Amino acid sequence: MALTIQQIPRMDQRMILSPQMQQAIYLLQVPLQELSVIIRNEMVQNPLLEDSNEQREATDAGPNADSDKQDPGELEFQAEVDRLAEMSDEWKEYFFQDQNFSSRRYYSVDEEKRNFMENSITRSETLSEHLLNQLNTSLITGPEKAVAEIIIGYIDENGYLTETPEDISLQSGISPEEVESALKLIQTFHPAGVGAQDLRECLLNQLKTRKNPDPLAYEIVDRFMAELGAKKYPIIARALKTTPEMVQQAAEYISALDPKPGRIFGPDDTFYVTPDIYLKKDDDDYRIVFNREYTPRLRISNQYRKLLTNPETSEKTREYIREKLSGGLWLIKNIRLRQETLYKITEEIVKRQKEFFDKGVAYLRPLRMTEVAPIVGVHESTVSRAVANKYIQTPRGTFPLRYFFTSSLTNSAGDDISSLSVKKMIEKIFAEEDRHHPLSDQEVVKMLAEQSIELARRTVAKYRKALKIPASHLRKRY
Numbered sequence: 001m002a003l004t005i006q007q008i009p010r011m012d013q014r015m016i017l018s019p020q021m022q023q024a025i026y027l028l029q030v031p032l033q034e035l036s037v038i039i040r041n042e043m044v045q046n047p048l049l050e051d052s053n054e055q056r057e058a059t060d061a062g063p064n065a066d067s068d069k070q071d072p073g074e075l076e077f078q079a080e081v082d083r084l085a086e087m088s089d090e091w092k093e094y095f096f097q098d099q100n101f102s103s104r105r106y107y108s109v110d111e112e113k114r115n116f117m118e119n120s121i122t123r124s125e126t127l128s129e130h131l132l133n134q135l136n137t138s139l140i141t142g143p144e145k146a147v148a149e150i151i152i153g154y155i156d157e158n159g160y161l162t163e164t165p166e167d168i169s170l171q172s173g174i175s176p177e178e179v180e181s182a183l184k185l186i187q188t189f190h191p192a193g194v195g196a197q198d199l200r201e202c203l204l205n206q207l208k209t210r211k212n213p214d215p216l217a218y219e220i221v222d223r224f225m226a227e228l229g230a231k232k233y234p235i236i237a238r239a240l241k242t243t244p245e246m247v248q249q250a251a252e253y254i255s256a257l258d259p260k261p262g263r264i265f266g267p268d269d270t271f272y273v274t275p276d277i278y279l280k281k282d283d284d285d286y287r288i289v290f291n292r293e294y295t296p297r298l299r300i301s302n303q304y305r306k307l308l309t310n311p312e313t314s315e316k317t318r319e320y321i322r323e324k325l326s327g328g329l330w331l332i333k334n335i336r337l338r339q340e341t342l343y344k345i346t347e348e349i350v351k352r353q354k355e356f357f358d359k360g361v362a363y364l365r366p367l368r369m370t371e372v373a374p375i376v377g378v379h380e381s382t383v384s385r386a387v388a389n390k391y392i393q394t395p396r397g398t399f400p401l402r403y404f405f406t407s408s409l410t411n412s413a414g415d416d417i418s419s420l421s422v423k424k425m426i427e428k429i430f431a432e433e434d435r436h437h438p439l440s441d442q443e444v445v446k447m448l449a450e451q452s453i454e455l456a457r458r459t460v461a462k463y464r465k466a467l468k469i470p471a472s473h474l475r476k477r478y
Contacts, residue, residue: 020330020334023330023331023334024334024337024338025385027334027335027337027338028337028338028341028382028385028386029385029386029388029389030389031274031276031389031390032274032275032276032291032294032295032390033274033294035294035295035335035338036294036295036296039295039296039298039331039335040296042327042331043296043298046324046327046328046331047301047304047324048300048301048304048321048324048325048328049298049299049300049301049328049331050298050299050300050301051296051297051298052296052297052298052299124265125265126265127155127157127159127194127262127265127266128152128153128155130190130265131152131155131186131189131194132149132152134189134190135148135149135152135186135189138185140185143178144178144181144182144185147172147174147178147179147181147182148182148185148186150168150172150174151168151179151182151183151186151195152186154168155186155194155195155262156262157262157263157265157266158260158261158262158263159191159193159194159195159196159202159260159261159262159263160195160196160197160198160202160262161183161195161196161197164197165179165180165183183195187205191258191261191262191264192205192206192209192258192261193205193206193257193258193261194261194262199225199259200221200222200225202259202261203221203254203257203259204218204221204222206257206258206261207221207257214250214253216240216242216246216247216250217250217251217253217254219240220236220240220247220250220251220254221254223239224236224239228251228254231251231473231474233247233248233251233478243478244478245478247478248477248478273391273398274291274294274391275291275391275392275393275398276290276291276342276390276391276392277289277290277291277342277346277390277391277392277393277401278290278291278392278393279346279350279357279392279393279394279395281357281395286350286354286357288343288346288347288350290339290342290343295335298328298331298332298335299332300325300328304321304324304325307321308321308322308325338386341376341378341382341386342386342390344375344376344377345372345376345383345386345387345401346392346401348372348375348376349367349372349401349404352365352367352404353365353367353404356396356404357394357395357396360396361420361421361424362421362424362425363421364404364406364418364420364421365417365418366406366407366417366418366419367404367405367406367418368405368407369383369384369387369405372405386401387400387401387402387405388402403420406418406419406420407419417453422448422453422455422463423463423466423467425448425451425453426444426448426460426463426464426467427467427469429444429447429448430444430464430467430469430475433475435475435476435477436476436477436478437476438472438473438475438476439472440472441457441460441461441464441472442457444460444464445457445460448460
């Protein structure tokens with residue numbers, strides 16, 4: 001039986017997202033600052049797009065403020081341009097909801113100030129640079145200094161020596177005595193504890209630099225690191241012939257030491273939040289206002305509109321303008337769609353969570369994306385994309401939009417309560433407990449039952465761990 005290769009045509013139906021729809025989904029889920037970058041990149045690639053704020057400033061300051069009048073010949077593509085202008089106006093109204101709150105025009109001088117501040121941020125000193133600077137100001141020179149420089153190269157970002165002195169000696173060909181001598185010098189440098197090989201040595205070196213160090217603390221670190229980590233204070237107390245209270249005091253003294261002395265020179269991991277939405281309180285109601293600071297107000301350039309309707313413009317140029325006009329139209333439409341979706345979702349959140357904004361987290365109601373989706377008129381996956389990486393600034397603070405979507409628990413009265421509210425109640429119970437007799441998870445279950453909230457012990461344990469609250473034997477004070 002012979003094998004042959006044939007081409008057989010067939011019809012097939014598939015759901016394929018157009019590039020415009022892919023752009024709409026992508027713009028929906030990006031945070032505000034990333035959206036700003038996307039818009040400005042599109043403005044670079046599409047000459048038809050311009051920032052109406054910047055253009056108005058230039059027009060107002062120029063000598064021909066009235067030169068932007070429409071030519072009589074602008075008729076051929078006027079319907080398309082008018083449709084675009086109408087969409088642009090609607091988008092403008094969305095962003096101009098409040099003339100007194102985050103609504104001032106940003107001129108070039110503002111941009112220059114912002115760029116100056118961003119570009120003026122200096123690079124922080126690394127741990128290696130800090131140690132080398134101390135080495136250069138020390139009195140040692142020659143071979144000993146060269147050995148110290150080699151050892152500094154083996155110290156990681158946390159301040160620990162990554163190789164043993166013996167290995168450094170073998171790898172560099174330097175005698176062990178010279179390595180030990182240079183290492184002892186480095187261990188006197190700032191920050192205290194740098195150059196240690198493990199946590200025990202790091203803490204001991206820090207204790208040595210203290211004035212009048214606690215001798216009990218030194219003894220505990222030297223001999224009982226494992227028991228100290230497990231907070232087995234009675235065992236340590238019996239071994240050192242002292243009381244658990246004294247051991248606990250020494251443990252608190254030890255906890256003030258830095259287990260990673262080099263991290264003060266690490267990169268700044270501060271996370272800055274830019275809210276997409278501001279929630280302003282007006283009397284007994286709330287008003288939703290979009291943050292316009294980072295997003296240009298797009299419109300189609302009048303210059304290219306005139307070129308498009310000019311009879312002298314070549315067909316090749318017209319085709320190019322039509323292509324860019326279509327791309328600009330879709331971008332403005334998708335940005336408007338993003339704003340409309342965010343507005344509807346936020347509007348529903350404010351409606352459902354008004355008590356939270358008025359009274360606090362104890363009044364946060366359970367809310368699911370499946371409840372909001374049909375009201376907004378989208379799929380729940382669209383709601384999930386819309387609230388991703390978005391923040392809202394409220395009179396109660398700044399929150400991610402996902403914060404308001406929580407699962408529900410049912411109390412004994414049959415009412416739904418937010419799981420986040422229950423977590424806050426558990427956190428408050430543990431905060432107010434007697435530290436000498438800490439509460440067990442089962443005791444918390446009984447206390448919640450008195451407030452008509454029925455929870456299993458494992459659920460309380462799960463919430464306690466999520467709140468980073470240790471178990472009762474680790475919280476006990478002697």
